[in-house]
Amino acid sequence: QVQLVESGGGLVQAGDSLRLSCAASGRTFSRALMGWFRQAPGKEREFVGGIRWAGGSRYSADYTDSVKGRFTISRDNAQNTVYLQMNSLKPEDTAIYYCAATLNLYAPHTPQEYNYWGQGTQVTVSS
Secondary structure (H helix, E strand, O other): OOEEEEEOOEEEEOOOOEEEEEEEEOOOOOOOEEEEEEEOOOOOOEEEEEEEEOOOOOEEEEEOHHHOOOEEEEEEOOOOEEEEEEOOOOHHHOEEEEEEEEOOOOOOOOHHHOOEEEOOEEEEEEO
């Protein structure tokens, strides 16, 4: 059974940092597209960033414009874990953050394209 489990959320102040983790079990995702999404109250789930296998030992990441330069995705394949480092957090980053995965490396960054989901972790940024 495939599971994605997020951790690391919490309540922080604007300007602080958090690192979210997504631990996968049940299969390896070393050659998958791993994404982070978030959903704020009353809003649709939106893409935050993703990291895809780019051949050999290479990976490439991309991000939504609002987090570029502040958020960084990384992965530890030995631990089957993906991370989301969030710096310079803003109140508008407040949301439930979800980890997701798809075996389609070139899937569009829409929730419907991802097959596997974690349960989410709450991130709250106070002003």
